[in-house]
Amino acid sequence: MSPVFGKLTWAAIPVHEPIALATSVVVILAIAGMGIWITANKWWPYLWHEYITSCDHKRIGIMYIVLGLVMFVRGFADAIMMRAHQYLAVGEGPGYLAPEHYNQIFSAHGTIMIFFVAMPLVIGFMNFVVPLQLGVRDVAFPTLNNVSFWLNASGALLVNVSLFVGEFARTGWLAFPPLSEKMFSPGVGVDYYLVALQISGVGTVLTGVNFVTTILKIRAPGMSYFRMPVFCWTSLASNLLIIAAFPVLTVTLALLMLDRYLGFHFFTNDGGGNSMLYMNLIWVWGHPEVYILVLPAFGIYSEVAATFSGKPLFGYRSMVFATMVICIVSFTVWLHHFFTMGAGADVNAVFGIASMIIGVPTGVKIYNWLFTMYGGRVRFNVPVYYLLGFMLLFVGGGLTGVLLAIPPVDFVVHNSLFLVAHFHHVIIPGVVFAIFAGYHYWFPKAFGFTLDERLGKAGFWCWFVGFNLAFMPSYLLGFWGGTRRMQHISDPSWKPWLAVELVGAFFIAAALAITVWQLLYSIRTREQRRDLTGDPWDGRTLEWLTLSPPPHYNFAVLPDVHGEEAYWHRKQLAIEREELIPEPNYQPIEMPVNTPTGVIVAFFSSLCGFAIIWYIWWLAILGVVGAFAVFVWYAWRDEHEHIIPIEEVIANARERRRIRMDALHTVSQST
């Protein structure tokens, strides 16, 4: 150990591991290539001003979604490596991944998919959509929003750095002790995991505070609670859960860090430590986490169902009620993740019953979506494909969840491939399909043109087929005794099933490839699919009031809300009267200034994090001091807002009115 470099030596670079080395080289070249491409096109000033330092919720939302989609590629690469290896490592086969490597891959796969794919994507959608739907200009704390994003990105960066400097954790996505303690995981892998999650966790809690404040305190005039779109309600519930659950994650990971770095005895085998306490605490966070992900997904489905059925959402109040019930009950079920840990029948029974109860409000929601579509004139655009795929598949996944909620059943299939099938069965149709639905639905609002429909539908079918092939066999394998996370599978009769699953993984790879191709193709042919009016789907909520993309400040004047579905009524009134509402009283608009605080604080956090992982103490202190200095410098500034002159506001607004009037005349001419 050196005072300057800590534990870091040249041996940290994986020159002896061909796969890790090759991947690292490819990734570094790709990043360098992108950097060169951006520099050659002189895009840095644009990116810096329009995205990196932007406090605009729309830009931040886009950055989150880009982060999530890029990390999806990494997480999926891990997945297909695992499937390929499992197929090859049956019976006598050795596979191509040593156990130490395989263990890192499944740990990275889970960690990345939950923390750096699903969370950023869901948070990205909430960022982009919620202020628009609430009819306001931005979130409560725009600068904090920017900081939150960059802290998340910092965590993602550290996880990726572990690929070529050092190693990642081999302890699964939750790093259970005692395996994750220093004694059994002396390397830097678990430290990468802990530090990355702590940094991004801070960002996430700040997002939670930001959005709860926004939804409760910052809405357009007249928008009472029961006039908010359902997506805003689900975002409220999700962010309340973030505020409630993430502090517990912070504590749990911190306790493990104290054990590893300072020799404390929270979860060690000696000194009175209790590793079961870790399981308990981590799942206190872990269960609400999955609801943090799935509730906004349900919100997306609600928006899609209403819009593409041409009808208001069925049972708005019961949807709201169900959402808030799920929010509260999700905090009372966490023990079902460790029924087998031995808390006894009484404790298991209580949590088992609670876990079954939580299925009820979700069932209510399924019926509401069904009845929304029933009697409506359903338009089968890509988002509706994903909605229907979700409704068909999620019920199955949910039912296996209720099955697992029965402790005696869980004793048989706990930690088996049945469990793996269950959680992918709920998370892929639940969260991933919603993300793709939302991606297609709101893409035109963000960029001014729609995505190609045919490619979108092809992508959906690849996902649908691929998911079923890749995960349904695992239910059987789990019943037959297949344990999760096994680098080697001893029963050769399972090989055909693993082959089916590998084919499924290839279909999913195709779906991702089609998605990338669809984006490139849609950009190239965007003039054919311009969203000229700002309302390509005949929408019902306020985001469709603006042009696509909306101006920086969203609305020239905050809309007056007079009922549920604020935009729909306003639109129908305009169509009826063949005129827009009278011009409102325009004012100059104050908007927050850009700031480099977020990216600089994240830079110092990454530096500090890397230093802590490698025991480079002087650098860690430098990182902390740097972050604090930036914070104080930011706190000292006098300019918080800039003013958008009234001329610009009026010009943009009148342009919008002109376009809308044209659209109105087109509508009235055709009827």
Next chain:
Amino acid sequence: MSDIERADHNDLLDVAPGSPHDSLLSETLSYVVGLGLAVLLTAISFWVASTGSLWGPGVAVGLAVLAIAQMGVHLVFFLHITSGPDNTNNVLALAFGVLIVFLVMVGTIWIMAHMSANMGPSPEMMNLQMQH
């Protein structure tokens, strides 16, 4: 009037948590009374913990009640959390927080206390059993 200016007039209708209001005397009084009550409750707590004149198992409960009362004093007199309609969001947020704290603490303690439910006699007990 811009949105911001219009909104600033509106905060007559809502109150931030922790923000005092009204005259100098009444505001200061709020803190003085709070301090007095807090000192009283603290002193009683220390006395309850050290006196032998209360029924043993009741002492812990009594201390918990006194602590909760003192937290209430802090919330009302220092943080100005009241039950008025202008404070609804503040109270709801607090209630949510209290619920989560309760679930986390009680849930964890209940679960961890039961973790040895399926275990046999502990090593010390085994030794005793084998010694006779």
Next chain:
Amino acid sequence: MTTEAATIGMTHSGSEDTGLGHRGPESKSIVVPYGFWLFVLSDIVLFSALFATYASLVHATDYGPTTNQLFSRTTAAWETAALLLSTFVCGLALIAAKRRNMMWTQVWLVATGLFGLIFLIFELREFVEFIESGAGPQRSAFLSSFFTLVGCHGAHVTAGLMWLGTMMAQIWAKGFREHILRRLLCFTIFWHALDIIWVAIFTIVYLIGTLP
């Protein structure tokens, strides 16, 4: 509604905020402290996880020192007094700041800091004493959880004092501007919340923990 109160917009006139949303977005004077209140609640959840850990591990002494052997109620009493007085004068500082009185604001803020420092000194001396007598956090799970729970609170107090110093400097340099007053309000919320957590600590750790 008095004029000075109207100036910083921190009053109410008894009408409802029932979330009916009739008025549009709330002003920053409402939004900022509310957001901070939510953050404080998340911090309280953080402490509840630490309390739960402490409660689970309090008897895991590994045949080492126990609560009754270590804890001094006298120290706890002094710490309680210091923190309570600190929280009290902090409130007085806010009252002075509302009335734009630079001298009294700074005086009460200095007092807040001094009482907070006294609290920290008592706590640090206690920690050092334990460590030197072989009862450091590495000795047992109970001690790990004690040092972490109480130490985390102490770390929050330390961070608060750094924030306090920055606030005093800002007020001195820039005067009683809107956003600075909002921050001061947030600081007082934080400081009062820390005392609430201390009530839980001295009750659970030092009093209930040392019952016979």
